[in-house]
Amino acid sequence: MLTIENLTKRFPGAAAPAVDNLNLTVAPGELFALLGPNGAGKTTTINCLLGFLTPDSGRALIDGLDVAREPLETKRRLAYIPEQVNLYGHFSGLENLDYFSELAGHRYADAELRRFLTSAGLQTAAHDQRVSGYSKGMRQKVGIAIALAKQAKALLLDEPTSGLDPSASHEFSQLLRKLRERDVAILMATHDLFRAKEDATRVGIMRHGKLAHILTAAELRHTDLEKLYLEAMAA
């Protein structure tokens, strides 16, 4: 569903490429967690999949479509939750969801929108409050609702649980599981080793724009992920 082939992206003035000849596939129903320190190339990889950056070489494919050639069509098949979900403060959570859903071409009845917000963990009382009064976690939940409402086949998550409290983070894990059951392919960049081990079907440890390690779910069970991560960073 999500395919990255020999992808290289170098920023002007940078000594080394941000993403260096990367190959990666995420199948439907799979959750691939990308671990790595800041600057490892996780967000650059996601931005190439979103079509926000043009790779210097290689390509990114969504559902078999080349992102560089069909940027609009590939975006339609993706949902995305950034690390910081920034919304319109003068709209309520419900209105923000309605607006972003319409941008994605979906029109939902009020009850459906509220269902998405509730699924994302936003308490009912907050649905009609202006987002300017929301906490970071509440905004993040609206972001999750926006991604859910898009009903996409692939989901790109860039540190989605940052700002969520442990119980909200747990609810989010449940949600991801349900999405996997619906055959959604998920690529998640994260620093959260615990969540990665809990939720992912595969984990990739990225360093200097390359995947240093890839572990399957079976391997993860018997691996001390933190130790492996620290070893990879020290290497």
Add this chain to the structure above:
Amino acid sequence: MKPFLRLCRWEIRHLLRDGQAWLVCGALFAAGLLALWTGERRLARHHAEIAGLPAHYATQMAGIAKQFSPEGEAGYVAYYTFFPTHHPLAPLAGLAVGVRDIVPNVTWVRLLGLEGQLYEADLGNPALQALGNFDLAFVLCALAPLALLVLAHDALTRERDRGRFPLLLAQGGSAGPLLAARVTIRALAVGLTCTLVFGLACARLPIPLTAEALGWLAATWSHLAAWAGFVAWIAAATRTPTASLAGALTLWIAQVVLLPALLNLALATALPVREGLELTVRQRQESHAAWDKPRAETMENFFVHNPDWSGTPPVTGRFAWKWYYAMQQTGDESVSAESAAYRENLRARQRITARLAWLGPAAYAQLLFSQRAGSDLDAHLAYLDRVRAFHADLRAYFYPMVFADRNLTPADYASFPQFRANVPPPPASLPLWPLLILAAGSATLAARHLRGPTL
């Protein structure tokens, strides 16, 4: 509903919740009302000035009748009789001052040499002239674009700055329609504010809904369309709100301040016109030189161009009115070539301005508005032509009596020529398409900037 209309509907909701937008449109509306109020006062003053002319004329004629009772020489009576002429106000005159603050609305002419009389004008307050006038045309040409720039210059950079842009783009839309909807709705808000002020002007001044009034509205919207294109271009070409603001202000200053000044300077250099005062002085020098010449020489000079009067009785004695008016007219004739060149150069300036002004929508719109308000240079020159024709009527009326040394009784005064301010229909108005081409051109530039990854 089509996706673009859905986007527009959301942009209306954004705008209605945006306090800054209310403030900007409110300030524009207030500026419009102020312009309307000053326009109304100016109109009232001009109307009163014009309406008072018959009474002033009657008072003057009563005085002359008293002085020359039971009768007086035709030349003597004509010397003391001032005839009022006026440039009537078009329905839209209250909205665009044009050149009417630097040229007279009323000119009193006598049978004397005309050139000097045409350029005599009283200035109400010269200090205000340096500052320029505050009228609705200024609000529309300078302030409405500023309001649109304030509202829409950061249409995309604000999204980048606040971190919403990735999520917006990831939803599957492209930045182009989003920008188009955003700029369109903001331009509509500014345009509706301007239209509302115009509607109030129509009700209050009042202005009938003629083709000219509708033309004013069409010019308002076409001008805003050009600026909407400009602002879309700035919003698409810049990457930070600071850069957008700098671009917007630079463009506004260039269009509203620098371009008109440069155009003016270029025209003044390329097409120098002699001041009206210079013509007056030349004409007077020519006329008064005749005091020191033999009367017969002046009369001979006069008969060269006016052979109809050559058969009239010769000038005798130390002073004769026919000689006096012949001397005045030869003064006019001595500067007739310069006078024609003066007028032609002014007209050429106006023509070239109209041809070049499309480079800047504000300058072009200013021309459109003053043309529709009958307050542009062409309208003033046409008025001067009518005064010139009326002065010719005066000569045609008085000369047979002056050259026949006839006397007039007060009963004759009723048949004196009177200026008729029948205004010819305005010339074909300047086209709006240059503004629409500017709009389309800059929108195309904006679209080019949004091709490819735009994050």
